Amino acid sequence: MEIDTLLQQIDIGEDQEYEFKSAEGGLPKDIWETLSAFANTDGGYIILGVSEKHGKLNITGINNPQNYQKIFWDTHNNSQKLNIALCSNSDVQVRLINHRNLLLIHVPRASRIQRPVYINNNPITGTYKRNHEGDYLCSKEEIQQMFRDASNEPQDFQLLDNFNLNDVDTDTLKIFRQRFSNREPDHPWLAYNDQQLLHQLGGWRRDRNSSQEGLTVAGLLMFGRERSILDAFPHYSLDYQEKLSDDPEKRWTYRLTLDGKWEANLLNSYYRIYGRLINNLDVTFQLDKDAVRKDETHVHEALREALVNTLIHADHQSSRPIKVVKSIDGYLFSNPGRLRIPLQRLYEGGTSDPRNPNLQKMFQMLGLGEKAGSGFGKILRAWKEQQWEIPRVSEELDLEVTSVNLRMTSLIPASVEVELKGIIGDAYRQLGDLDRIILVLAHQFDEISNIDIQRYRSEHPRDISEHLRNLVKNGWLDQSGKCRGTRYTLSNQNSLAQLSPLPSSEHYEPSSEHYEPSSEHYEQLEAIAEPIRRKGRTSKDSVRKVILELCSQQYLPLRTLAQLLGREPDTIRNHYVNPMIDEGLLKLKHPEQRNHPQQAYRTVSRSHFLSAQDE
Numbered sequence: 385m386e387i388d389t390l391l392q393q394i395d396i397g398e399d400q401e402y403e404f405k406s407a408e409g410g411l412p413k414d415i416w417e418t419l420s421a422f423a424n425t426d427g428g429y430i431i432l433g434v435s436e437k438h439g440k441l442n443i444t445g446i447n448n449p450q451n452y453q454k455i456f457w458d459t460h461n462n463s464q465k466l467n468i469a470l471c472s473n474s475d476v477q478v479r480l481i482n483h484r485n486l487l488l489i490h491v492p493r494a495s496r497i498q499r500p501v502y503i504n505n506n507p508i509t510g511t512y513k514r515n516h517e518g519d520y521l522c523s524k525e526e527i528q529q530m531f532r533d534a535s536n537e538p539q540d541f542q543l544l545d546n547f548n549l550n551d552v553d554t555d556t557l558k559i560f561r562q563r564f565s566n567r568e569p570d571h572p573w574l575a576y577n578d579q580q581l582l583h584q585l586g587g588w589r590r591d592r593n594s595s596q597e598g599l600t601v602a603g604l605l606m607f608g609r610e611r612s613i614l615d616a617f618p619h620y621s622l623d624y625q626e627k628l629s630d631d632p633e634k635r636w637t638y639r640l641t642l643d644g645k646w647e648a649n650l651l652n653s654y655y656r657i658y659g660r661l662i663n664n665l666d667v668t669f670q671l672d673k674d675a676v677r678k679d680e681t682h683v684h685e686a687l688r689e690a691l692v693n694t695l696i697h698a699d700h701q702s703s704r705p706i707k708v709v710k711s712i713d714g715y716l717f718s719n720p721g722r723l724r725i726p727l728q729r730l731y732e733g734g735t736s737d738p739r740n741p742n743l744q745k746m747f748q749m750l751g752l753g754e755k756a757g758s759g760f761g762k763i764l765r766a767w768k769e770q771q772w773e774i775p776r777v778s779e780e781l782d783l784e785v786t787s788v789n790l791r792m793t794s795l796i797p798a799s800v801e802v803e804l805k806g807i808i809g810d811a812y813r814q815l816g817d818l819d820r821i822i823l824v825l826a827h828q829f830d831e832i833s834n835i836d837i838q839r840y841r842s843e844h845p846r847d848i849s850e851h852l853r854n855l856v857k858n859g860w861l862d863q864s865g866k867c868r869g870t871r872y873t874l875s876n877q878n879s880l881a882q883l884s885p886l887p888s889s890e891h892y893e894p895s896s897e898h899y900e901p902s903s904e905h906y907e908q909l910e911a912i913a914e915p916i917r918r919k920g921r922t923s924k925d926s927v928r929k930v931i932l933e934l935c936s937q938q939y940l941p942l943r944t945l946a947q948l949l950g951r952e953p954d955t956i957r958n959h960y961v962n963p964m965i966d967e968g969l970l971k972l973k974h975p976e977q978r979n980h981p982q983q984a985y986r987t988v989s990r991s992h993f994l995s996a997q998d999e
Contacts, residue, residue: 385429385488387481394434394441398517399865401428406435407446407487411455414519416466416503419491421512421519423470423501424530425781427493428514433486445484452487453478467502470494496724496737500530507531513781516865529699529784533724533739539699540602540740543589544616547599549579551612553647557581560607560651563750582607585749586742602742605700610648621705622648624657628712630955633924650695650743654752657708661687661715667770686766687715690788692753693760694719696743697786704785714791722779723786730777731839733761763790773828774839793828800827803943806982807874808860818843818851823874826861831871909934909948917950924959927951931960932969932987939973939984961985 422428502510582588587603699721
């Protein structure tokens with residue numbers, strides 16, 4: 385670690401990645417809890433010789449650092465204290481700063497076969513995870529999931545006691561046979577009976593040691609009856625939702641889940657969901673070399689890959705559901721279980737470590753799903769061809785869930801650029817390309833990190849950090865968290881840039897004094913909107929009345945109304961503001977141009993407002 389980086393971090397303080405300890409009385413006893421937490425999360429640094437006084441960290445140093453090193457290594461290599469010797473020699477260094485010695489201990493992120501990393505020879509009471517600047521005990525479920533992933537035996541290879549062919553849905557198996565036959569009409573497996581076919585696919589197995597035979601996890605999940613699947617996996621859950629309306633009163637426009645009306649195994653789930661995913665998909669079809677339209681585009685292929693990956697890579701013993709959401713502007717795929725390879729390797733491609741290889745094989749026999757780590761590359765290719773936002777993969781470590789977000793929106797839509805110009809003003813023209821991309825991403829994703837930006841840019845992370853700091857300094861971004869856990873959002877102050885402090889008239893100039901979101905008046909607006917913001921569902925009349933009250937004293941821009949009401953800006957515009965303008969209840973600050981970048985809205989008159997309240 386560079387000294388400048390270390391000094392900067394000392395100035396920032398502890399976070400997801402850094403832990404400072406004074407170590408005045410010797411090697412701290414709780415250092416091992418932190419080591420476990422870093423290893424089981426994303427890795428980090430433990431730095432000895434830094435003390436906290438009056439809320440500020442100061443370099444105090446340690447005496448005889450060689451002795452600290454010896455004690456550290458003796459304990460680190462003691463299996464009764466730490467179950468796995470994770471650090472190497474290069475991970476522990478003595479650094480001299482301001483004539484004081486610091487001991488730097490780098491804790492690498494443990495691989496899936498190394499987790500859980502625990503202390504005191506007890507995984508239940510000695511397995512920790514890192515959450516911001518704190519170390520917390522992992523739950524029993526989290527520890528069990530780590531142990532499942534640590535095993536090199538496939539999770540779907542296990543024999544299920546007391547399960548047999550009666551637990552297989554014969555109609556599902558017939559569907560598999562037919563589709564397999566269409567693709568490989570001369571394949572020898574097609575001549576086998578059901579049990580023999582399942583055996584070849586990995587869905588039926590005979591244990592050579594015990595001579596026990598029966599259905600495997602893969603066979604039951606792929607072809608089983610819903611009731612049988614739930615007998616083996618009580619938490620098995622699949623939730624497909626379509627959210628194709630911007631009406632806030634509708635949580636979804638279509639939903640498919642386990643309801644007893646269909647056999648909800650993985651094969652049936654795939655065909656039911658995929659057909660709906662690609663329904664009304666508005667992308668241009670490709671032509672082959674003879675100028676004949678192909679049956680599907682790369683986007684179709686990408687959605688197929690995303691869905692198959694979600695089904696086969698899930699930890700089906702988890703209590704978390706498989707969830708797929710189709711919305712107006714994209715798709716979200718979420719499955720229980722952490723990534724089994726580093727995130728960077730996933731984006732680079734070529735690396736595969738399937739949790740359920742037998743399920744993967746079954747889908748591949750139908751031409752569904754890729755091997756050798758090429759599937760996600762097809763998703764990246766399709767989204768790049770359409771010039772859509774780069775797919776975002778994230779791990780929710782507190783939930784042990786992996787999500788893939790596929791947004792079908794242009795990276796820099798013209799409407800977004802217009803809105804950003806309205807927020808930032810003339811300074812937007814002076815911004816460089818990287819700064820604009822950062823602001824666009826913050827607008828599109830609500831919050832972003834340095835890592836998110838790296839997916840779109842080739843600049844070094846340090847350069848991206850510098851640009852982020854400048855945008856925060858200029859007041860265009862808000863910062864929360866620190867280091868690897870740092871997140872950035874568009875500044876609340878800028879989203880409220882069109883507000884003025886209790887103006888005496890209905891008109892004001894952009895140069896007028898603006899108030900901060902924490903001001904007394906904004907708190908009053910928050911209190912007015914709180915009943916709507918708190919409720920997920922409420923009547924349109926209630927929302928309209930609150931909008932009229934919010935706009936009764938000054939012009940409010942769309943973004944501010946949306947923020948106060950806890951709704952999407954398009955929802956407020958299409959379902960409330962525009963109709964209320966047409967009805968004469970609201971007026972425009974810039975009536976000559978409805979889409980003016982600094983457009984704002986105000987209640988037409990107090991009498992209109994009062995009469996609307998009485999309706």
